[in-house]
Amino acid sequence: MSLSELKAAWLENYKTAPAQLEKMSEINGLISAFNANVDAVIKVSGKSIETLIADNNLDANIIVSEGEKAIRKNEDALRGFLHCFKSGIAEEWLIEEVEVFEWLNKNVGYDKMQMGGQGGIVANVMAVCGVKQVYVHCASAPKEQGQLFLDLPNLVTTNQKGDLQQAYTVDRSAENALIHWIIEFDKGDTITINGESYICPKANRFIATYDPLNFKLHVDQNFDSRMSKEDINPEYIILSGYQMLQENLVDGTKGTERIDLSKKMIAEWRKSCPNNLLHLEVASTQDKVIRKHLIDSLVESVDSLGFNERELIDILEVIGEEELAARCEEHTNSSNLFEGMLKIYEYTKCPRMQLHMFGLYVTLQQKGFKVSALQNRNGMQLAATVAAAKAGTGAIDTKDVLLWAKNHEVSAVGLNELKALSQTVKNHLGDNDLLSTGIFENKDLEVIAVPTILIEKPVTLVGMGDTISSVSLVGAL
Missing domain, CATH: 3.30.1110.20 (Adenosine kinase, small domain)
Known part of the structure; x- marks a missing residue:
């Protein structure tokens, strides 16, 4: 197929995006934890x-x-x-x-305040996409933090009394803004x-x-207690914030201990909805001890992993694949990165993982995973559409903006990366139609790849990875 024919084929594939967005309103509950903070931006x-x-x-x-x-x-x-x-x-x-x-x-002050932290960004995205109830964790929630959440009734956190309240209106005034x-x-x-x-x-x-609280993965005990109740029923839990931990914390405790504590806590949250999906957004974790412990300990409990090119390379470095990591660093392309995904899949046994790279999203999952290959593709296409809307408009604060890019063509960059990926998958796994359908399946694995919409002059790229990972997964209905 020619480039123009491929673009036309993918434009047709992408027509599922509006229906996928509507399906997100069928999701009853989602927890986004742990990190939300205030980004105070000033030009000097x-x-x-x-x-x-x-x-x-x-x-x-x-x-x-x-x-x-x-x-x-x-x-x-x-x-x-x-x-x-x-x-x-x-x-x-x-x-x-x-x-x-x-x-x-x-x-010094600031010119503007905006939501910071993967947990806060994901919560805003999930709420505006229509998830019925989004529970967001805040280590600290004074008024400055609360008002960075979208003014939506389906986005809640715990107030000073420990009751659930619309996050936008919460003011735990005794706490410092992070x-x-x-x-x-x-x-x-x-x-x-x-x-x-x-x-x-x-x-x-x-x-x-x-940010003394998020840097030690502080958990609001009211939130922890409330999420353990039977009425929460979180169909999805999206985790982030571990990247801020260090091996040795200022208070003398170990960062690895905080990971282990959170693991027990999350197990309690899952009891009310045992078939839920637990996703970890890896993020750029500088401390290698923390990075290794996340991969060796926390990942055994999760259903899904999300990472970008840099974060994939970081994982390879701590699982004994330094040579491949160096190759991915030198030539950061879909072929090398997919080989990296295969190694991470083999090492972690995590049933689903998704890479978001420039121009292309790639999901590798176990055959028979609870979200099918076609559902994954549809979710990834919705994510690409929403991410393009964010890049093109600067904000996705209202539902009418989410499909701003729905008639945009996929990028030539993405199609070129997909072509190279198709050849690599052929070399490792066999013949495929990835270039036109984005889906490959055999008796053990499923590979789903979607070329993305690229905006030539983006207004913002802040929080893009968090948006992509969360919408890809939760929008895959």
Whole structure:
């Protein structure tokens, strides 16, 4: 088939998206846990930072010095900013003292607040897609956090008394907002400190994060208790937030212990709905001990895994596939990544896993999985449509926006990756029609692959992976 014929065939395949979206309103309950936070975004200039330093009598010698990538005093926040500004790089440093958090809140502020954390982003997406009841965990839920949830009655969390309440209206006022300051700067801007000038070579951002609760996977006990009740019946549980853990936590405990504790907790949540689907969104987990423990311990309990190219490579590195990981790093294409998926499938025995890469989504699952290959394809097509709407409009806050991209053609990039994948599947598993149907099945495995809609000038890419994974799975009815 020619490129134009393939695009026409996939446009026909994608016509299921509106019906799939409507089916999501048949889902009674979904839990999204664990991480929700506030992303406070501000664009700064070199001049404004110079003024901030002068007005607050900050020690310029500390700001221009090198040191540990941690924020314990006000100057450290500016030191981290300068480190990123002068190299045009992005880094995230943790704020360890509440006084620095309060100073930043007062003196730096923000241009806008937006939902941060996979758990919060997934909850908003599931609620706007029509799931009847979405339960979202918040380690902390003051008004600033609550009002980042969509104003929808089907999106709830626990209030101060432990009762379920619409998340948008919750104000656990005794709790601090968990803020990730995203401090953006522009290419070509200049800042002068201590008599030396620095020119920014590339637009980027510095993230200063005050999030002591999510960094130890703190669980609101009211939420845990409520999710264990018989009336919740969560048909889906989507997990995220483990990537913030470290092997050794500030309070002296182990990050692996927090994983084990959550595993027991989730087992209790599942009792009211034993046939539910448990999905783990892997995310970029820097600590290798935590990454290995997630794969070796938590994954044995989950039904589904979601990851992007980088996260797939990270998993390969801790399961003894360093050579393949290096090959995927050097040539990040569908062929190498699929071979990586086969290795992860073999190692973890997880019955379903999904890769979302640039231009293509790929699901590998056990034959006879409770969501069929065709259902998976339909869910993935809905996810691609919703993700394109988010990229193209900047927000998917109302249901009428979700199908904004429904008549868009799939990308040539995606079709080229699908063609290469089809050949790799043929080499490993046999002849297939992946290029036109997106589905391959044999007696053991099912492979589902969908070329995606790419938006040429996206308004936003924040939370895209979380949107794709959750809609792919929950939209596969």
